[in-house]
Every structure is written in structure tokens, then in C-alpha cells.
Amino acid sequence: MKLPRFFGKKRGHRRTGLAVWGSVGEGLFYAALVAAGLLFGGLLLSGAMGEAPAGGAGAALGRGQAWWLWLLTFLIPGALLAFGGSGLVRVIRAWGKSDERRAAAVEIPSLLDTMGHAADEAPGHPGVPTCDDLVNSPGTILRYRLPIESPENWTLLGFGLFALLWNAIVLVLAVGAGLDLMSGRTDWLLLALLVPFVAVGIGGFVLFGRAFFQATAVGPTQIEISDHPLLPGGGYDVLLGQGGVGNFRSLELHLELEELATFRQGTDIRTERSVVWRELVKEWKNVQLAPGARFETHVTVVIPPDAMHSFASDHNAVKWRLVVRGRPERRPAFLRVFPLVVFPAPAAAVSRARRVAAWQEVS
């Protein structure tokens, strides 16, 4: 075994240097976390159990009167031990094993790895996500009602959470400043700090209110489908329902195939999305929505016979979806996404289609 070189090289699919040294480094890192956890935990424990001034935290811990102080004290050492311990066990289990052998075995997930989260697999279809969450809501006319996956909802949730948390902080500061004023003291620094905080808080509420208006003013969009999961080459009845009031310049229904790739960039974890196939199923112009009567229409959606099936692994995915794009006259355009799951075509159907295609070529 050669000693490790300080600089390794990447040559195509491989790197120079022995992988075992990488495992050694990883193991040392996790061992250091465990050692730090034990050290801090030991120091805190000895400090708490040792002589402590009467009434101090140590004395409280020693008497066992404040369990939450114990919890708080050992939070950081406990976290170090948990992260380090799980990492160390993972390194030891993977020691000297190839990628294939590790993948074949059931691995212990790392507490530090926040990226790996593959969807549940459909039984008998490795790499294909299950559609259990898409078939648990019956439709009113067709068989299933598809759940909505609207990006607007996440924006609304984000704005709402920000406004709530920020204004909670503002409220705490304002109560503190008010109590000071009532007791005859004036903390000018706190008051000066409150002004920009209140401005940002009001801005947060305005943004949330605007997003809430945009999300709710248009009216709900509903899609029902005649069957699920979908198969390549299959045609499916789809019911599109659009509620609300007012006129739409256009309403479009698209069938899309989107790829998602999650990767690490520095210390960030990013997910890139790319729509690689898109078909306009139908477009409706000048749709007029009357109060109490929603716009309803039936269309047929056909999955191409040579389409890729839905795919999901820990960091990569290929997703099918129906997308509704609306352009109301007096409101901003909106986008609503309804996920689909496409299974691979059964082998018998594939061979039959190939025979038909070959026969057509010959004739």
C-alpha cells in the first residue's frame, strides 16, 4: 500500500490514489466528532457533578431538579456523538467494499446526508415511483382526481411563514420597548432598531397578502383522469375544471416531461429542472367564467408510445405532469401542475408494437 499523495488527479471516471485513504480520512473526521462529543460531554458531566456554587446550574444538575437543563447541556455533545457515531458505523460497514457491493447491501443512511430521498418504488418496477398518492382521491366524474402541485402555493407558504416569524420578533421587541416606556425608561437603541424591523414586518404582510390574493382570486383548478398509472401509447380521458369569475384571455393544458437533477455545489444542495418534452394538449381562447358555474371540458391525453417512464432515484428524477397555464384579463398569469406517473409498457405490448412497426416498414 502506497502512502497517500497530497494531490490526486481525476482521469475520466477514476481518480489517482487509493480509495482506502479517502475512507481513512472520512473515518478520522467522524472519529474526531465522536471524540469531541465524548470530551465535551465528559467535561460538562464532571463540571455538573463536581463542586458547584449553591444555586448554580451545576448544583441544579447535581440535584437532578431541572431535567431540561440536562437536556440543554448535553444537546451539543449528543449531536456530535450521533453524527460522528452514525458516520463512523457507515465508514466501517463500507470499508474495503466496492460501490456495487455497497449498493447491493442495505446501507445505514448518514445523518449528515440531506440529499438522498428517493420516492417509494412501485412494486415490481425498480426505479419507478409509486402512484399511491395520486390515486387516493376519487373524482366526481372520472376515476381519479389529481392532486395539485402548484409552485404558487409554496411561494404563499414561504411569504406567510416569513411574515409570521418576522412579526413575532417585532412583537417581542415592541413589548420590550413598551414596558421600558411604561417604567419611565427610554431605550433609544431599541426604538431605532424597531423602525426598520416594523417596516420589514409590514412589507412581509403586504407580500403575503398579495400572494394570497393572486392564489385565491383566480379560483381553483381541478383535473380528473380516467386511469392511473398511465402507460406509453395509452389515451386517457381528462376533465379540466376551472373555477373563478371573470374572463381569461387563454387557458392551456400541456403534457410535459421534466427532468430533475440534485447536486452539490460547494456547500449548497441545488436541484436543476429541465422540461425535455412538452405538448400542448389544447388551448381555449377567451374563456368567460360566470359566478357559480365553473368552466369544464373533456380532452384526451395520449402518452407517446416510445415515452420514457417516470423515474426516481435518490438524486435524479424524470417526471410526467399535466400543466395548466392561465392568462386572466386583469390578473397575473398562473401555472398549476398536476403530477402523473407513467409506468413502462408491458413487455408483451412492446414486442407487439415492434412487430407491427416492422410489418408496416416491410409493407
Add this chain to the structure above:
Amino acid sequence: MKVSAANGPPAPPSPKVTAQFDRVGRDYEPLQHLSIRYQVDGIDDAVVTAIERSVLWYTEGKGEEDLGIHLFERIDDPQGLVAALPEASFAVRLPTSPLSYEGVIVKVRWCVRVRLFFAGGRDFVSEHVFDVGRIPPARRPREPLGAVERG
């Protein structure tokens, strides 16, 4: 075929693994049987402690690599090694999915890997790619999109 030193610079002797699939073009359909015959040359006097044979899919592209094992065999007993080297064959029935896919930022590839472990800690891996299914390559759509009216 790709032969590479997975860990470390190539150490003499450098093995060469050739593989022969039972289908011309290496095109398979889901649930079909795949049979492969491999031959390892260039081991010379090096001591092989184990050999791993696997059939797997992995992702390529912008995201982190994911890997799914369909078949994994590790042979490290002397009798097994005699049978598995310098040439041998094995077969497997392919699963229904995932199909080989040439996407824009996500690609799914199937391959057979033969990995040799040598005394001293080095290992060599040889990868032989094949296709499952016939999905045409994906391309990013151009805007504006052509409308296909239905319904």
C-alpha cells in the same frame, strides 16, 4: 468496453477484460435474458483475491450519481476464483425497469461490471454498457411550441 484502475494509478500488470454479449448491438428488452462471456488478460503473476460481477443501472448527468444493483456476485474462495478466471460467463433476466434513457440532464445507463481485487488493496473495474428498451434521446423543447390539438 472501458477498463480502468478504479483506485490508484495502473499498477503493472494491467488487466484487460473483454466481454461478449449474446445480442448483437447489446440491445435488450425488459424481462429478456442477458448472457455475457468475459475474458480477463494481462493478470500475469498478480494475485487476484476476489472478483465481483454485477449487472446494474446508474445515472449520469448533472445530478449526483445513483446506482441500482440488479445482480451482484462476489467470488473470493479459491475454487470459485479458479472457475471465474481467466474467463467465464453468467446470465441474468433483466427487470421491467428502469429503461436506458438519454435525457438532457438525467441519463440512465445499464452495464455489466467485472471488478478484480488484487493482493495489496488495488482493484480494477471493467464496465460494459448495454441498452434496455428503446427510448429515443430527449431534447429540450424549443419555444414557441408546436400545438397539437386534441379532444
